[in-house]
Amino acid sequence: MNGDxxxxxDAPAAASPRPRRPRPRPAGRxxxxxxxxxxxxxxxxxxxxxxxxxxxPTLESDxxxxxxxxxxxxxxxxxxxxxxxxxxxxxxxxxxxxxxxxTHATLVELAFADxxxxxxxxxTYLYDTAERLRxxxxxxxxxxxxxxxxxxALAEEDYHRDHAVSWLERLxxxxxxxxxxxxxxxxxxxxALSLFAPGAHEDDIRANGFRRASLADMRAEWLDTVVPxxxxxxxxxxxxxxVERPAARGRDRTHTDDWGDLQAAxxxxxxxxxxxxxxxxxxxxx
Amino acid sequence: MIWEVFRQEKPGDYHRHVGNVHAPDxxxxxxxxxxxxxxxxxxxxxxxxxxxxxxxxxTEDAAFGGRTDKAYRWAMTYxxxxxxxxxxxxxxxxxxxxxxxxxxxxxxxxxxx
Numbered sequence: 001m002n003g004d005x006x007x008x009x010d011a012p013a014a015a016s017p018r019p020r021r022p023r024p025r026p027a028g029r030x031x032x033x034x035x036x037x038x039x040x041x042x043x044x045x046x047x048x049x050x051x052x053x054x055x056x057p058t059l060e061s062d063x064x065x066x067x068x069x070x071x072x073x074x075x076x077x078x079x080x081x082x083x084x085x086x087x088x089x090x091x092x093x094x095x096x097x098x099x100x101x102x103t104h105a106t107l108v109e110l111a112f113a114d115x116x117x118x119x120x121x122x123x124t125y126l127y128d129t130a131e132r133l134r135x136x137x138x139x140x141x142x143x144x145x146x147x148x149x150x151x152x153a154l155a156e157e158d159y160h161r162d163h164a165v166s167w168l169e170r171l172x173x174x175x176x177x178x179x180x181x182x183x184x185x186x187x188x189x190x191x192a193l194s195l196f197a198p199g200a201h202e203d204d205i206r207a208n209g210f211r212r213a214s215l216a217d218m219r220a221e222w223l224d225t226v227v228p229x230x231x232x233x234x235x236x237x238x239x240x241x242x243v244e245r246p247a248a249r250g251r252d253r254t255h256t257d258d259w260g261d262l263q264a265a266x267x268x269x270x271x272x273x274x275x276x277x278x279x280x281x282x283x284x285x286x
Numbered sequence: 287m288i289w290e291v292f293r294q295e296k297p298g299d300y301h302r303h304v305g306n307v308h309a310p311d312x313x314x315x316x317x318x319x320x321x322x323x324x325x326x327x328x329x330x331x332x333x334x335x336x337x338x339x340x341x342x343x344x345t346e347d348a349a350f351g352g353r354t355d356k357a358y359r360w361a362m363t364y365x366x367x368x369x370x371x372x373x374x375x376x377x378x379x380x381x382x383x384x385x386x387x388x389x390x391x392x393x394x395x396x397x398x399x
Contacts, residue, residue: 060307099331159320166314273338 030204031143032086032251033103034211037199037251038134039079040104043094045127046072047266048108049083049120057117063284065120065165071156076148085145090278095270099255103199107191109259118171118180119188127193129225132157133218143208165229171235185235190243196222197251290340291323292333301333325399
């Protein structure tokens with residue numbers, strides 16, 4: 001899966017050489033890592049959620065989940081735009097990026113189970129709870145361009161969490177549906193733990209004041225929220241430190257097999273059409 | 287279960303019926319209505335109302351406005367009047383407003399006692 005077409009035309013290649021950006025300084029590398037973690041999570045999570053379009057249980061739940069996916073794409077836009085201010089191009093961020101360079105948590109890349117509405121509900125609950133903590137830890141960031149954007153993203157998160165919790169509550173009240181939730185918790189919880197795995201520049205992210213909370217503290221707070229909530233709905237949550245962790249951790253750029261399929265699917269049009277520049281939806285700056 | 291949705295654009299406006307949503311209960315109806323009926327429109331407030339709670343009377347049940355000629359209700363008499371007459375009408379209305387205000391004040395002061 002490389003960028004080469006069949007060589008049928010002699011039109012200028014899409015991947016024409018671009019001047020290389022200067023190598024980022026350490027603070028830039030830490031900022032880049034922080035932004036890629038945020039952006040990749042949002043983009044990949046949203047990409048998976050769109051698979052529910054026309055398949056969700058009702059028209060209303062379909063629209064609600066699609067709208068949540070759009071919100072998350074919008075958040076990804078915020079963070080990828082900041083990366084472009086650091087010198088990355090849109091193609092480098094998304095369309096022509098090596099799948100082995102992505103740093104999202106494996107939770108968001110997994111394919112949904114066949115009858116996976118319970119999977120979607122548990123996944124969005126685990127993810128959105130983590131996202132709120134993560135954004136709150138960025139409210140006081142020393143990275144000014146980031147601070148401006150965090151509030152907007154946070155304002156949209158309440159709905160996401162209300163939506164996930166409402167569904168959890170209703171599915172948990174039915175024995176069959178609760179069994180599906182349990183299966184989803186068993187499948188997803190080990191992968192969700194990777195949300196809080198550190199990257200190579202974690203120390204610099206903290207030393208520069210980019211994020212005010214440590215990943216360990218955020219993980220503890222997340223567990224303090226999700227474990228009692230899920231248990232309150234009659235679900236069994238594995239002991240976090242005893243759980244068998246998947247080999248792929250996501251944050252270290254290792255991924256599950258599901259990721260390769262997903263990445264190939266969402267970049268297919270870009271490769272086939274061979275854009276000079278990627279199409280961009282209108283953003284806040286457009 | 288179907289919930290009828292009413293959207294208010296600005297504070298003080300009436301809530302106007304904009305459609306409905308399927309939802310198992312009020313909380314979910316409120317969540318769904320936000321997406322389906324407010325995400326692209328200026329919205330200050332939404333109401334969701336169980337469809338079965340809506341009382342209806344339609345043209346089969348009622349002859350709205352009656353069936354006889356109600357032309358006498360059109361106050362055409364006043365279309366062609368001189369200004370002195372209009373002054374008389376205005377004075378009379380002002381008197382009635384004043385009387386109504388006094389009644390209201392009296393009721394309020396009685397209520398406070």
